Amino acid sequence: MAAEMAKRATIHDVARLAGVSIKTVSRVYKGEPNVRDVIRERVKEAGAQLRYRPNAAARNLVERRSNLIGLFFENPSAAYVTELQMGALERLRETRYRLLIFPVERRADILGALVETAHASGLDGIIVTPPMSDDPAILKELMESGMPFARVAGDLAVYPNSSVTIDDMAAAEELLHYLLSLGHRKIGFITGDLSHRSAQLRLAAYHKVLAGTGIEANPDYVAEGGFSFASGLVAGERLLTLKDRPTAIFASNDDMAAATLQVAFNHGIRVPDDLTVVGFDDSAIASMVAPQITTVRQPVFEMTRDAADMLLQQIESGKTEPSRQIGYKLIIRQSSGPLRV
Amino acid sequence: MAAEMAKRATIHDVARLAGVSIKTVSRVYKGEPNVRDVIRERVKEAGAQLRYRPNAAARNLVERRSNLIGLFFENPSAAYVTELQMGALERLRETRYRLLIFPVERRADILGALVETAHASGLDGIIVTPPMSDDPAILKELMESGMPFARVAGDLAVYPNSSVTIDDMAAAEELLHYLLSLGHRKIGFITGDLSHRSAQLRLAAYHKVLAGTGIEANPDYVAEGGFSFASGLVAGERLLTLKDRPTAIFASNDDMAAATLQVAFNHGIRVPDDLTVVGFDDSAIASMVAPQITTVRQPVFEMTRDAADMLLQQIESGKTEPSRQIGYKLIIRQSSGPLRV
DNA sequence: TTGAAAGCGCTAACAG
DNA sequence: CTGTTAGCGCTTTCAA
Numbered sequence: 001m002a003a004e005m006a007k008r009a010t011i012h013d014v015a016r017l018a019g020v021s022i023k024t025v026s027r028v029y030k031g032e033p034n035v036r037d038v039i040r041e042r043v044k045e046a047g048a049q050l051r052y053r054p055n056a057a058a059r060n061l062v063e064r065r066s067n068l069i070g071l072f073f074e075n076p077s078a079a080y081v082t083e084l085q086m087g088a089l090e091r092l093r094e095t096r097y098r099l100l101i102f103p104v105e106r107r108a109d110i111l112g113a114l115v116e117t118a119h120a121s122g123l124d125g126i127i128v129t130p131p132m133s134d135d136p137a138i139l140k141e142l143m144e145s146g147m148p149f150a151r152v153a154g155d156l157a158v159y160p161n162s163s164v165t166i167d168d169m170a171a172a173e174e175l176l177h178y179l180l181s182l183g184h185r186k187i188g189f190i191t192g193d194l195s196h197r198s199a200q201l202r203l204a205a206y207h208k209v210l211a212g213t214g215i216e217a218n219p220d221y222v223a224e225g226g227f228s229f230a231s232g233l234v235a236g237e238r239l240l241t242l243k244d245r246p247t248a249i250f251a252s253n254d255d256m257a258a259a260t261l262q263v264a265f266n267h268g269i270r271v272p273d274d275l276t277v278v279g280f281d282d283s284a285i286a287s288m289v290a291p292q293i294t295t296v297r298q299p300v301f302e303m304t305r306d307a308a309d310m311l312l313q314q315i316e317s318g319k320t321e322p323s324r325q326i327g328y329k330l331i332i333r334q335s336s337g338p339l340r341v
Numbered sequence: 342m343a344a345e346m347a348k349r350a351t352i353h354d355v356a357r358l359a360g361v362s363i364k365t366v367s368r369v370y371k372g373e374p375n376v377r378d379v380i381r382e383r384v385k386e387a388g389a390q391l392r393y394r395p396n397a398a399a400r401n402l403v404e405r406r407s408n409l410i411g412l413f414f415e416n417p418s419a420a421y422v423t424e425l426q427m428g429a430l431e432r433l434r435e436t437r438y439r440l441l442i443f444p445v446e447r448r449a450d451i452l453g454a455l456v457e458t459a460h461a462s463g464l465d466g467i468i469v470t471p472p473m474s475d476d477p478a479i480l481k482e483l484m485e486s487g488m489p490f491a492r493v494a495g496d497l498a499v500y501p502n503s504s505v506t507i508d509d510m511a512a513a514e515e516l517l518h519y520l521l522s523l524g525h526r527k528i529g530f531i532t533g534d535l536s537h538r539s540a541q542l543r544l545a546a547y548h549k550v551l552a553g554t555g556i557e558a559n560p561d562y563v564a565e566g567g568f569s570f571a572s573g574l575v576a577g578e579r580l581l582t583l584k585d586r587p588t589a590i591f592a593s594n595d596d597m598a599a600a601t602l603q604v605a606f607n608h609g610i611r612v613p614d615d616l617t618v619v620g621f622d623d624s625a626i627a628s629m630v631a632p633q634i635t636t637v638r639q640p641v642f643e644m645t646r647d648a649a650d651m652l653l654q655q656i657e658s659g660k661t662e663p664s665r666q667i668g669y670k671l672i673i674r675q676s677s678g679p680l681r682v
Numbered sequence: 683t684t685g686a687a688a689g690c691g692c693t694a695a696c697a698g
Numbered sequence: 699c700t701g702t703t704a705g706c707g708c709t710t711t712c713a714a
Contacts (some may be wrong), residue, residue: 009690010690010691010692011691011693012691020700020701021697021700021701021702022691022692022693022701023693023694023700023701023702024693024699024700024701026693026694027699030693034699034700035699036699036700039699039700053457053460053461053693054405054461054464054691055402055461055463055690055691055692056401056460057398057401057402057405057407057463057690057691058402058690058691058693058706059400059691059692059693060397060398060400060692060706061399061401061690061691061692061693061706061707061708062691062692062693062694062705062706063692063706064398064706066397066398067462067617068441078419078420078423078625079419081423081424082419082422086444089442089444098441098462099441099442100409100439100440100441100442101440101441101442102439103425103427107690116394119394119397120394120395120397121397121439122396122398122401128674141666198521218630229625229629251527255629258629258630259629261631261704262629262630262631264631265631265632266631269686278612284419284570285626285629286572288596288599288600288603288626288630289599289629289630289631290602290603290605290606290607290630290631291606292603292699309660313346322520337365351706351707352707352708353707361684361685362684362685362686363685363686363707363708363709364684364685364686364710365683365684365685366707367709367710368684369685369709372710374683375683375684376684377683377684378711380683380684387706393702394709395707396706396707396708398706398707399690399706399707399708399709400707400709401690401708402691402692402706402708402709403689403690403707403709403710404690404708404709405690405707493713587696683714684713684714685712685713685714686700686711686712686713686714687710687711687712687713688711688712688713689708689709689710689711689712690707690708690709690710691706691713692705692706693704693705693706694700694704694705694706695702695704695709696701696702696703696704697699697700697701697703698699698702698704
């Protein structure tokens with residue numbers, strides 16, 4: 001029973017009814033000054049009566065912007081994705097910008113299509129997240145397109161600007177040193193998807209710290225994961241069924257750490273008494289499982305919020321912004337404890 | 342070093358370079374028939390050379406649509422939100438439609454602003470999720486606006502159409518009967534946010550089933566939650582510190598069930614040996630914790646996918662679609678077991 | 683199979 | 699403070 005879907009009122013209808021020019025109506029609806037209050041009121045009344053709403057497309061056309069920001073992500077962890085989104089939205093709130101989401105399934109598909117998609121949707125700019133934010137081919141495409149973009153955790157070696165980062169390597173090292181300080185020497189490691197730079201960095205930190213401590217590398221202690229919970233299940237199983245299993249496991253993200261906890265539970269291995277498990281990211285899942293997971297807080301929310309901020313600046317100024325780095329933090333919770341002899 | 346940001350090529354530039362009319366260029370870029378292959382090629386080449394991309398705003402203006410769908414949600418559970426999004430995106434994939442997300446903080450703020458926002462963003466239609474999909478005031482606003490919409494789990498009593506539902510009441514009852522069949526009689530209940538209809542329905546099912554079995558109602562066994570993990574922590578603590586604590590707890594969603602598991606862990610209460618815990622939704626978290634949670638699968642993904650389908654139909658046909666109902670399923674996992682005497 | 687001309691609804695100079 | 703006049707870049711009759 002919707003009201004007659006009569007053609008929507010336009011600025012001309014409102015102008016006619018209010019007895020003013022369309023320019024004045026435009027001024028009123030854009031909140032511009034230089035309109036007498038009487039007129040302003042009269043226009044608003046006419047607009048309300050006609051149920052007038054400015055046409056977004058017409059406005060976009062002439063203003064040459066859509067106020068649309070695209071968030072591209074490719075990540076198997078729901079918790080991580082939510083943080084990304086909420087961070088971006090936090091910055092966009094109270095602005096005229098809106099957020100469009102673009103999950104990408106396969107990286108191969110997006111190459112060449114990313115800028116295409118962005119243009120087809122009329123985006124004003126895009127936020128690129130790992131691992132796309134590290135990909136030289138994607139970066140190249142982006143830069144050539146002239147489409148404003150900002151990166152979350154984008155590799156500065158690939159391109160030095162427009163990225164919000166943390167010191168991934170240092171963070172992983174700190175976590176490892178914490179494990180050593182607990183007395184652990186048999187430390188297992190679950191990698192992330194090694195096509196992600198962050199996954200490689202964490203693995204490198206693992207090798208570096210162990211080597212620096214003179215611990216002999218045990219290849220069996222490194223299991224390949226892929227950042228997803230399911231992959232953590234497989235990797236955790238591999239590690240925990242070793243004859244000489246590790247006393248501590250460093251999973252490259254919290255989802256996989258949670259998976260390891262589940263594997264341990266099913267084998268009757270108690271955490272942290274019989275096994276220490278640590279994750280990375282401090283995503284929501286880390287504090288939702290029992291025991292709660294010791295992890296490194298990678299402030300994904302803040303990083304994405306800052307990336308959005310950077311993007312808006314670039315859109316408005318037309319200039320590229322330098323990268324920014326923000327801090328991480330070791331968060332000790334219940335899943336880690338001293339080595340039991 | 343982006344290429345000179347010379348003004349973007351327009352359809353006129355391409356037409357000129359290809360030596361055809363703009364209408365022909367338009368035909369080529371819309372994939373319309375009735376263009377000789379030679380011409381088509383020539384136009385494409387000219388377009389590529391000029392790096393031409395159709396202007397979305399201009400197209401939207403004349404076609405009177407933006408191909409933008411808005412997803413409005415107000416939910417403290419990240420897992421739930423992700424399912425909503427992925428479901429909608431699943432249907433939109435391979436179509437020309439894109440998804441905009443609108444998290445709603447406070448319901449009060451959105452009333453009156455929802456349609457406003459939708460129009461300001463030029464949306465073609467919107468997907469409304471609980472509890473907004475039950476709210477009479479919001480529904481009224483929506484219907485009067487003429488903006489196409491579809492609802493996820495929207496109350497059919499408030500408005501009979503455009504909703505994808507499950508039989509909430511029956512699902513909750515089945516779960517309760519399962520608990521009874523396990524021998525449990527002291528059954529605790531954690532409510533959701535009671536401003537949500539689904540929360541009320543689940544509570545009603547609890548009272549109904551217990552009454553039907555002749556179990557005396559114990560007010561202490563009902564703790565108020567709010568669907569968030571944090572609220573589950575508080576409610577779980579309340580229930581598990583009772584002198585005569587329940588042997589089974591039914592949390593109104595999985596997040597709160599996970600929280601209850603954590604409280605149990607901290608009190609040294611073993612699940613399922615000493616306590617049975619069940620949730621609702623079968624969201625991702627249910628199978629990521631240890632023990633995995635017994636729950637009722639509310640197919641949020643499918644519901645939202647279908648709501649998106651319904652919405653597209655409505656947009657294209659201009660007609661309202663009847664509601665659809667889909668099935669739920671009891672999923673027994675590790676967190677439930679027979680009553681120990 | 684192709685093109686000319688007329689808008690879509692709005693903002694933006696530039697006058698008045 | 700207000701209005702006139704041009705477009706923005708595209709699709710769409712309607713002819714040819």
